[in-house]
Ligand SMILES: Cc1cc2nc3c(=O)[nH]c(=O)nc-3n(C[C@H](O)[C@H](O)[C@H](O)COP(=O)(O)O)c2cc1C
């Protein structure tokens with residue numbers, strides 16, 4: 001089984017420096033692309049590979065690039081890596097950043113070449129201190145070796161690369177909010193259109209891609225679109241970094257063929273549920289995805305199959321809900337996060353999320369009324385897609401709407417019994 | 433007043449961006465690094481140097497949770513309170529911190545040794561519960577290893 005993204009990353013070894021990386025064939029894609037391919041050919045091969053963005057939305061990467069205007073050769077354009085990874089339950093980009101930074105840098109050089117961007121940024125979240133140190137060093141190595149800077153490998157292509165570390169806030173990961181943060185503003189999403197591909201950072205054409213997305217690029221350029229598609233066992237191409245956290249025997253992160261089933265992930269890779277804990281449900285791809293439950297264990301973890309099961313692949317890092325954890329408390333924790341992280345620009349999100357959070361807390365505390373469930377359902381509609389400037393509020397409604405659907409009996413029990421049924425068997429998550 | 437050292441760092445950042453203002457988050461970060469937090473006085477200093485109004489700069493400063501507009505202790509504990517850490521029992525860790533340091537979220541110990549803050553997912557959910565102290569990440573927390581960890585910070 002091929003693991004292009006993580007094959008050289010090992011927890012027993014330090015990160016791959018430039019020498020290690022070139023020893024295992026690194027930077028060949030830069031040579032190939034810059035010396036023997038046109039930018040359009042690079043975009044075409046990425047589009048043909050059917051690589052979809054790994055940041056959560058799953059948009060075809062090559063298609064996204066194809067919207068960048070290519071006629072004015074002197075125009076400033078930007079390529080940005082979104083390394084803000086803050087979706088609760090998500091810990092995949094950290095591995096790629098800390099383990100093999102040159103793979104990302106190479107992906108960025110090739111991608112910048114495809115859209116003819118001459119300035120690039122890595123937008124890294126504050127908490128990733130180790131990654132910041134490593135990337136800083138790797139960028140310096142890449143400059144020294146002539147992979148960054150002016151006239152890269154004599155191709156005439158120039159690229160500057162900067163590391164920018166954030167100062168908190170989940171919303172910085174939304175790509176247009178990220179642009180505002182880079183411009184030194186409050187990180188509030190922008191109204192679209194215009195899309196960043198046409199008018200992005202400082203009003204210039206800009207592509208924002210996720211870390212995992214860009215790490216795939218060198219491999220696609222080296223091995224071709226068909227090779228990439230053949231890596232998958234599902235209906236979307238490539239491999240995927242899958243993760244599991246919660247009460248399983250071996251929580252962790254694995255690169256596996258796209259389309260690996262939920263069951264295989266939990267039972268084989270995560271070693272099954274811990275003794276004494278039962279599986280009740282899972283958020284397949286971070287906090288802003290709908291629950292999957294027992295009936296979905298054989299769903300393939302690819303964009304189309306998870307969507308057909310009523311959820312989203314999202315970031316592909318799963319959070320497990322077990323039978324010792326109260327589903328109402330679980331969903332309350334999520335909505336607390338979203339309410340806190342709302343940027344406050346649109347009213348449904350700014351006002352609706354704190355309301356949702358309060359209702360859930362009162363139910364959890366045994367002070368809920370049956371009408372509250374209707375009120376929560378109303379919120380899932382008013383905060384849903386189409387009513388807000390960005391996907392934060394609709395994302396926040398996903399675990400709520402599916403939680404109400406699959407765990408309704410638990411919600412009702414709280415209301416009827418006027419207490420949390422999990423109060424007595426605390427596992428630590430219910431101390432208050 | 434900005435020190436010559438601070439001004440040097442600010443100028444380096446300003447040189448990298450198309451407009452002076454767009455370096456203002458970097459400016460806040462630099463001043464916080466030097467002074468520990470961003471007081472009203474610091475805010476006025478930066479705003480003047482960045483050629484923006486104090487209000488505009490404050491609207492940026494208060495947006496970001498890791499720019500501190502209130503004094504903080506010598507060491508900052510960021511305890512993850514997001515979902516995987518919730519499932520794995522971050523509240524036990526929080527209780528332990530409260531019992532030992534006698535502070536709640538948002539508070540600083542009387543000797544200014546620690547400030548305790550909640551933080552969203554630290555991106556290490558397979559080793560929940562987690563926390564950071566200053567620049568260091570700690571994972572797979574238990575009440576026992578927590579005591580050892582805290583000892584390192586004076
Ligand atoms: C609230 C919010 C937070 C987001 N956070 C991230 C993030 O941390 N990392 C990321 O890559 N994408 C994040 N996204 C998705 C980005 O907006 C964008 O779709 C993505 O970076 C595009 O890259 P991709 O096409 O390679 O996936 C977020 C979206 C929203 C609405």
Ligand code: SF4
Nearest residue numbers: 343345346349388390
């Ligand atoms: S949905 Fe929420 S986070 Fe997104 S723009 Fe509106 S207020 Fe901001």
Ligand code: FES
Nearest residue numbers: 512517553554557
């Ligand atoms: S939820 Fe705590 S580290 Fe991710």
